[in-house]
Amino acid sequence: MAAVIILLLLLLFTITTLLANLINKKKRAAAAAKLPPLPPSPAAAWPLLGNLPAEVLIHKKPMFRWIHEVMKDMDTDICLIRLPGGANLIPVLDPAIAREMLRKQDAVFADRPVSFGSHTISGGYVTTAAVPYNDQWRKMRKVLTSEIVSPARHKWLHDKRAQVTDNMFRYLQEADNLVSYVRSHCVAGKGVDVRVAAQHYCGNVMRKIVFGRRFFGRATLDGGPGPMEVEHVEAVLGALKCLYWSCLSDYFPCLWGWDVDGKEKVIKEANETIRRCQDPIIDERIRQWRSGERKEMDDLLDVFITLKDEEGKPLLTPHEIKSQAVVGMMAGIDNPSNAVEWAMAELINQPYLMAKATKEIDLVVGKENRMVQESDIDKLNYVKACAREAFRLHPLLPFNAPHVATQDTIVGGYFIPKGSSALLSRYGLGRNPKTWTNSLKFDPERHLKGDGDNDEVVLTEHDLRFVSFSTGRRGCIAAMLGTCMTTMLLARLLQCFAWSPTGNAKFVDLTEADDQLSLATPLKAFPVTRLTPDLYPVI
Incomplete structure (x- = not known):
């Protein structure tokens, strides 16, 4: 009798479970029928490959160019690309949709995807920027906003930035010296490599404010970057390209560590190069603080090391400090x-625009008084408009770092499934003809308000009509520093020299590289001094 009762109960349980599953299935189907449609997508996805064609995966066509071609053919500003492994990619070219994601639904799109590159570069996700939205990110974000990139800290580091900027034009024993570079390289008619000058200026600023030094090793005899600095900058820029979807294992995490396509090795080597240059300095500085040999803070590395938690213990581990220094x-x-190189190329090709920019600098600073200083930035609206236009038309990367949806949501009238990676297209937003008149023309005056004198031009773009430093809780928190570096570098180059194409060329070739958005050929131009002689150092 007991056995019969048990069998009946099991049968009843089975029937109940089946009915419940059937009812739930119908409810889900009914709910799905009421949902808005998914964003438009290319042709039916292939098993394993998703929407990506063989030309991307096998023939190495840049994925960003294929995506933008597909969206142009489909005449859509939002799209759904099914990636290999089943992930969804949602590229966005419409500023209204971008604002809806990063303003109205900022919390929903606050996560980041996992990839071999982001995991490696961030030291296992102990930093900010490319890490998932979790307590570790909140900890590091709080440290950076309150202690590292605050207005007070920016002011504290002013003299270091000024020293590096001045050293572009002064020959000291271990200084970057653009005038020396001009004299030593232009004699043969080769011109100045503006890309090298711009990248190493930025590298010097960052090394100076973080480590208190411009060089890891020795400068070259002409005052330019040494082998370690060249290697360091190349590794930094190389690592940046590898953060997301560069390895086959990014699509199929089960392949992590197998390095099927050889890309994991590239990422590891870039990361190891950066850390080989930086980590010994950090280790030595930590030793100095622990031994009592160092007692006063001089740079951001000192700030990181001396931060304490509520119990008076170090807030950050050496691994966290080293990884954050890489990021x-x-x-x-x-x-x-990148913005300065493109701005200079465009201005050289349009001398009347360069004349307007230099005239503004001369009116604000003068030609016989002094060099441009950071205190002049607020008044250099036309110069900033040139930089802002370079950010719009010529972004370094085609997409912003991806924002992962933490839940199902609706954006722009489309259903966005949980786990989808939304990509704001820097390339597409800045060149969207629905937003910008003559969108492919370099026109700084489109950013001037009124007569350009009363309203300050800023490099940030919170309306997301293009992306300079992004916005939202996952946006760039160092826009103040980025604005300062960009404007000072461009203003000094324009103030101190009149520029022209090298050789017999009448124009600079503005062709983009195939696999990225930088100039296909690094900008080389010939400078002629335009200030009174006493403002230039005697070499």
Whole structure:
């Protein structure tokens, strides 16, 4: 009798479970029928490959160019790309949709995807920027906003930035010296490599404010960057390209560590190069503080090391400090140097625009008094408009760092499934013809308000009509520093020299590289001094 009762109970349980599953299935189907549609997508996805064609995965066509071609053909500003492994990618070219994501639903899109590159560069996700939205991110974000990039700290580091900027034009024993560079390289008619000058200026600023030094090793005889600095900057820029979806294992995490396509090795080597240059300095500085040999703070590394928790213990571990230093270098070198190189190329091709920029500098600073200083930045609206236009038209990276949806949501009338990675297209937003008139033309005056004198031009763009330093809780928190570096570098180059193409060329070739958005050929230009002689140092 007991056995019969048990069998009946089991049968009843089975029937109940089946009915419940059937009812839930119908409810889910009914709920799905009421949901808005998914964003438009390319042709049906292939098993394992998703929407990505063989030309991307096998023939190495840049994925960002394929995505933008597809969206242009589909005539859409939002799209759903199914990645290999089943992940969803949502590229966005519409500023209204971008604002909806990063303003109205900022908390929903606050996460980041996991990738081999982001995991490696961030030291296992102990930093900010490319790490998931969790307590560790909140801890590091709080440290940076309150202790590292605050207005007070920016002011504290002013003299270090000024020293590096001045050293562009002064020959000291171990100084970057653009005038020396001009004299030693332009004699043969080769011109100045503006890309090298811009990248190493930014590298010097970041090394100076973080480590208190411009060089890891020795400068070259002409005052330029030494081998370690060249290697360091190349590794930083190389690592930046590898954060997301560069390895096959990013699509199939089960392949992590196998290095099927050889990309993991590239990422590891870039990370090891950066850390080989930086970590010994950090280790030695930690030793100095622990031994009592060092007692006063002089740079950001000192700030990181001396931070204490509520119990008076070090707030950050050496591993956290080292990893954050890597991410900081990546954030500080790339954006300003690329914008200045493109701005200079465009201005050389449009001399009347360059004349307007130099005239503004002469009116604010004069030609016989002094060099441009940070205190002049607020008044240099046309110069900033040139930089702002370079950010709009010529971003360094095609996409912003991805924002992962932490829940199902609706954006722009489309259903966005949980786990989808939303990508704001820097390339597409800045060149969207629905937003910008003559969107492919370099026109700084589109950013001037009124007569350009009363309203200050800023490099940030909170309306997301293009992306300079992003916005929202995952946006760049060092926009003040980025603005300062970009404006000072561009203003000094324009103030101190009149620039022209090298050789017999009448124009600079503005062709983009195939696999990225930088100039295909680094900008080389010939400078002629334009200030009174006594403002230039005697070499």
